[in-house]
Amino acid sequence: MPPDAGFSGHTPAPAHRLPMDGILILHKPVGPTSHDMVSRVRRLLHTRRVGHAGTLDPPAEGVLVLFIGRATRLIEYTADADKEYVAECCFGAATDTLDASGTVTATADASGLTREALEEVLPRFRGVIQQIPPMYSAVHHEGQRLYELARRGKEVERRPRDVVIHQLELLSFEPGTTARARLRVVCSKGTYIRALCADLGEALGIPAHMCALTRTRVGPFRIEDAVSLEELAEAASGPQGLAGLFQTGLLRPPDAAVAHLPCEQVKGDALVRVRHGNAIPVRTPAEEDRPVRIENNEGELVGIGHYERVADEWRLQPDKIME
Numbered sequence: 001m002p003p004d005a006g007f008s009g010h011t012p013a014p015a016h017r018l019p020m021d022g023i024l025i026l027h028k029p030v031g032p033t034s035h036d037m038v039s040r041v042r043r044l045l046h047t048r049r050v051g052h053a054g055t056l057d058p059p060a061e062g063v064l065v066l067f068i069g070r071a072t073r074l075i076e077y078t079a080d081a082d083k084e085y086v087a088e089c090c091f092g093a094a095t096d097t098l099d100a101s102g103t104v105t106a107t108a109d110a111s112g113l114t115r116e117a118l119e120e121v122l123p124r125f126r127g128v129i130q131q132i133p134p135m136y137s138a139v140h141h142e143g144q145r146l147y148e149l150a151r152r153g154k155e156v157e158r159r160p161r162d163v164v165i166h167q168l169e170l171l172s173f174e175p176g177t178t179a180r181a182r183l184r185v186v187c188s189k190g191t192y193i194r195a196l197c198a199d200l201g202e203a204l205g206i207p208a209h210m211c212a213l214t215r216t217r218v219g220p221f222r223i224e225d226a227v228s229l230e231e232l233a234e235a236a237s238g239p240q241g242l243a244g245l246f247q248t249g250l251l252r253p254p255d256a257a258v259a260h261l262p263c264e265q266v267k268g269d270a271l272v273r274v275r276h277g278n279a280i281p282v283r284t285p286a287e288e289d290r291p292v293r294i295e296n297n298e299g300e301l302v303g304i305g306h307y308e309r310v311a312d313e314w315r316l317q318p319d320k321i322m323e
Contacts, residue, residue, distance in 0.1 A: 020047045020242070021069035022251035027226035028056050028064040040229055041066055044236050045245075053078035054189070054218060059101050062215030063223050071254035073320050074304070077291065078257050081219030082166060085185045087210055089197040092178035094207035098134050098194035106207040113206060115173040118181055121203045126168050130160035131195045164188035165196070180211070220260065254322065255301040258293045262286065264305070264316055267297040274302060275323060279315040282307070292316060 028037050034055045042050050051072045053065040062085075067075050092110035095102030167186035174180040185193060194210040201208025216223045227235075227250055238244050245251040262285070270280045274294060285292075285307045294302045294316070303321040307314055 020045050020049075020251070021071050021254055022246075023071055023221075023254060023256050024066040024068060024232070024251055025221045025226045026064045026066055026232070027223065027228050028061055029228070030061045031058055033058050034064055037064055037229065038066065041068075041232070044229075044233055045242065051075050053081075054083065056215060057099070057213075059099055060213040060215065062213075063218050063221055063226050064215075065218045065221050067254075067257070068251065070322055071257065073322065074254055074257040077261070077304070078219045078221070080189050082186060082188060083191070083215060083219075084217035085183075085187070085193050086171065086214045086216055087183045087185060087193045087197060088212035089181045089183060089200060089208055090178055090211040091181070091201055091204070091206045091208045092176075093209060094198065094201065095209045098192075098198045098209055099213075100209065100211045102209070108207050109177050110179040110206050111175065111177045113175065113179045113204060115170070115175075117204060118173060118200070119170055121200065122168050122170065124203060125196060125200065126165050128162055128164050131163050131192055131199070132160050134192060134195055161190065163191040165191065179206075186217075220256070253301075255293070258291075258301070258304065261291050261293040261304070263293045263295055265295050265297055265299075266302065266316075271296055271302070274305070274316070274318050275321060277318050277321060279308070279310075279317040282314050282316045284314055291319070294318065 024041065026037060026041070028034065034052055038050050038052055042048055045068060047069060049069050049072055051067050053067065053075050056062065056064055065078055067078075090100075091113055092108055093104050094106040096105050097103075165185065165187050167184065169184040171182040171184055173182075183197075185191075185196065187193075193213055197208050197210040214223070232245075232250065235244050235248055235250055236242055240247060264282060264285075266274050266280065273280050288307050288309075290306075292305045292307060294305050296302055301322055303318050303323075305316050305318040305320075308317050309315075
C-alpha cells in the first residue's frame with residue numbers, strides 16, 4: 001500500500017492557530033507505518049510536535065496513541081503501559097519475519113492440531129517468559145538495527161529478554177492443513193506477538209507465524225475510542241476548524257495519560273516553587289516509588305514529580321513541568 005493510500009491528502013488551512021496540546025487515539029489501518037500516521041497528523045494539525053507511544057508494524061492495525069504539543073512530555077507514561085492485542089496465528093507455515101509479510105521458510109501439515117492441544121500449551125506462555133527478538137525488528141546490534149542486517153541476509157545471535165504475558169486466551173480455533181487460532185493477549189512493553197505465535201508453533205512441533213494483528217488497547221486507551229484518519233480530517237475541516245477537535249472530544253487533555261498516577265495538589269507559594277523546578281516538603285506519601293501527578297488547586301496538571309526522603313522529611317521533587 002502506498003504511504004497515502006486511503007487518505008485524500010486534504011489539509012485544511014488553519015483559520016487561526018490553537019495551542020494543540022493533547023492526546024489523540026488513532027486507529028491505524030493495515031499498510032501505513034506508524035511514522036506515516038504521525039506525518040499525516042502533523043499536516044492536519046499544522047504542528048511538528050507529534051509523537052506516538054509504541055510502534056505498530058505496517059501489517060498490524062489498531063490503537064496508535066499520538067501525543068500532540070506539550071503532551072509529548074508524557075509519552076513515557078503510556079509507552080511503558082501494558083498493551084492488549086487480538087492476534088491470528090497460522091499453523092502449518094513459518095516465515096523469516098514471523099508474520100505474513102515474510103518469506104516462507106518451513107511448512108508442515110497442521111491437520112492433526114486440535115483446540116485441546118493448543119490450550120494445553122498456553123499456560124507455558126503466561127506470566128514472565130523469555131523471548132528472542134526477531135531478526136526483523138528495530139532492536140540495535142552493534143550500532144545497527146536488526147532488520148537492516150536481516151535485509152542483507154545476515155543473522156546474529158540475540159539475547160533472550162524477559163517479558164510478561166498477563167493474559168493469554170484462545171478466542172477461536174479453525175482446524176485444517178493450515179490451522180488458524182485467534183488469541184487475546186495482554187502483555188508488557190517489549191513483547192513481540194509474532195514471536196509468541198512462532199514459539200507456540202515450536203512448542204506444538206508445527207511451524208507457525210502471525211497472520212494478522214490488531215492492537216485493541218494501550219494503557220487506558222481502547223480501540224472503541226479510536227478514530228480513523230479520515231474522521232480526524234473531516235473534523236478538522238469542519239465549520240469549527242481545529243477548535244472542533246477539542247469540542248468533540250477527539251483530542252483529549254494531556255492529563256489523560258497520567259490519570260492512573262497518585263496525585264499531589266499544590267497551591268500558593270509551594271506551587272510557585274514547583275513551577276520553578278524546586279522541591280517542596282510534603283506529608284508522608286501513601287506510595288513512595290511511583291511518579292506523582294502534580295496538580296494546582298483547580299485540578300489542572302502542572303507536572304510530574306517523585307517523592308524523596310531527605311533527613312527526617314519527605315519532599316516532592318518536580319521532574320517535568322507542563323506550563
